[in-house]
Amino acid sequence: MYIYILFEIMFTQSEENYLKAIFHLQQEVEGGVSTSGLSEKLKTKAASVTEMLKRLAGKKLVDYQKYYGVQLTDKGMQHALLIVRKHRLWEYFLVECLNFNWDEVHEVAEQLEHIRSPKLVEELDLFLGRPQYDPHGDPIPDTNGKLPKSPNKRLSQLQKGERGICKGFNDTSSSFLQFLAKQEIGLGTNLEVLNIESFDESMTVLIDKKEIPLSKTATDNIYVED
Amino acid sequence: MYIYILFEIMFTQSEENYLKAIFHLQQEVEGGVSTSGLSEKLKTKAASVTEMLKRLAGKKLVDYQKYYGVQLTDKGMQHALLIVRKHRLWEYFLVECLNFNWDEVHEVAEQLEHIRSPKLVEELDLFLGRPQYDPHGDPIPDTNGKLPKSPNKRLSQLQKGERGICKGFNDTSSSFLQFLAKQEIGLGTNLEVLNIESFDESMTVLIDKKEIPLSKTATDNIYVED
DNA sequence: ATAAATTATTAGGTTTACCTAAATTTTTAT
DNA sequence: ATAAAAATTTAGGTAAACCTAATAATTTAT
Known part of the structure; x- marks a missing residue:
């Protein structure tokens, strides 16, 4: 008869922060981070980074080649996605339930993402209605770490010259929807960012060959797929 | 013209755990902890405790006398009450919103109580409807650290021989309320715990000179003031 | 009142996660 | 191709928060 003792996989907050950072940097550039x-x-x-990378490599969370950076292993990726999942679910909670603005949630979510409790994560997800995107429009990984296909962004997050397709609206007040109708902006509308004013972050967008000015308030409330 | 620089008071998780433990032990016995x-x-x-007590004394959070234990200073008490406040609000949240049972919340609340964000605490309190008691019936300190007057306990938390006055019910299903009516248990009912069975934690309580048997399920759902 | 038992403190050691400074490797530029 | 610049690693050090073992103070029991 055999007795199996399960060691719960536990990582320190610092290790989790490194995994998440590697995950994000890996998205941006290919090759080792x-x-x-x-x-x-x-x-x-x-x-300090070098020291930690050696430790993570020892735990098989990253592949590390001296002088050539690291990449997440499957195990490392799996855990990084859990941290990202928790971070984004908490951000959603803070905005939807606790009246936080979407630009003041990050710091608190950075703390909450380290809370360890599988039940907490799943119940929170359920309580929030299994949201697909966080308040910044970033995709929330599901229980298995799968990301929803086409992540939506806020129009305000596009850079000058980028194009997008309108996918949804955050403010659903009739005054905002009327404003959109007047500008002929609806689901599926193609747009291109022509210019961004640095002083108030307002934009000029090209829609159907017309140049339309939009305030930061407006562009924050329009979701696009790029 | 004077410029004030505010140093945010920050304590480590470990320091907070010590403050909370001192707070709880201080309630139980008088004199130094x-x-x-x-x-x-x-x-x-x-x-390890001795070492930490010296550190806390250095930060003016406790009064420490070698060989004679510690007591919280006003500053220490203030922070301990904040930790207790956060712990109990999160417990309430877990039970009310996330389908946790009241006996499985402690471990997670131990983690959540260390999240630092004044806005989070106040908004959570508001979101939950400013509850006065946590799911164990323990009082939740308000923003200023004030505890509601007469903390309610669950009947199941009384010891043999203790008396209490019925103050509320957790399960408000009609079947439970009908059961209570049949036993003539209502708000304001005086009761005394005559006996507790160790094998199933069921109780015999004396109400109005009648001996009434109550299951653990029942006594868990009856709040009393002692 | 003093010895025994208990409790608390000190001394010295470990790990995590930082740091600076020095050494080494890789990359870039002439 | 080689020297200078930039990036990375190594070596050695610190503070927090734990530990064990040894010592000291207090309490208890005879």
């Missing part, structure tokens, strides 16, 4: 990139993102010195 | 008491409660060795 550099020590300096992590050092900058995590606001620690390069020497 | 002992090193061994804390050592047992926090599951750390006495030597």
Whole structure:
């Protein structure tokens, strides 16, 4: 007769922060994630990063090649996605339930993402109605780490020159919807960012060969797929 | 013209755990809280406790007399009450919103109580409807650290021989309320615990000179003031 | 009142996660 | 191709929060 003892996989907050940072940097550039990139993102010195990368490699969370950066292993990716899932679910909770603005949730979500409780995560997801996107429009991984297909962004997050297709609206007040109707903006509308004013972040967008000015308030409330 | 720079008061999770433990032990016994008491409660060795008590004393959170234990200062008490407030609000949230049973919330609340965000605490309190008692019937300190006057307990938390006055019910299903009516238990009913069966935690209570048997399920759902 | 038992403190050690400074490797530029 | 610049790693150090073992103070029991 055999007795199996399960060691719960537990990582420190710091290890989780590194995994998440590697995950995000991996999205941006291909190839290994550099020590300096992590050092900058995590606001620690390069020497500290090197030390941690060796530890993560020892735990089989990353593949680490001296001087050539790291990449998440499957195991590392799985855990990184759980942290991202928790982070985005909490952001959704803070905005939807606790009257936070979508630009003041990050710091608190950074703390909440480390709370360990599988039941908590699943029940929170259920309570919130299994949202697909967080308040920034970023996709929320599901229980198995799967991301919804086409992540929506806010129009205000596009850069000058980028194009997008209108996918939804955050403010559903009739005054906002009337405003959209007047500008002939609806679901499926194609648009291109022509210009962004730096002083008030208002935009000029090209829709159907017409130049339309939109305030930051408006562009924050329009979701696009790019 | 003067410029004030505010240093946010920040304590480590460990320091907060010590403050909370001292707070709880202080309620139970008068005089200084002992090193061994804390050592047992926090599951750390006495030597570690001594070390931390010196640190907390240095931060003016406790009054510490070598060999004679500690007591919270006003500053220490204030912060301990904030931790207790957060712990109990989160317990309430877990039970009311996330389908946790009241006996499975503690471990998660132990983690959530360390999340730092004044806005989060106040908004959570508001979202939950400013509850006065947590799911165990323990009082929730308000923003200023004030505890509601007469904390309610569950009937199941009384010891043999203790008396209480019925103050409310958790299960408000008609079947439970009908059961209560049949036993002539209502708000304001005086009762005394005559006996507790150790095998199923059922009780015999004396109400109005009648001996009434109550299951653990029933006594869990009856709130009393003692 | 003093010895025994209990409790608390000190001394010295560990791990995590940072740091600086020095050394080494890789990359870039002439 | 090689020197300078940039990036990375190594070496050695710190503070927090734990530990064990040894010592000291207090309490209890005879």
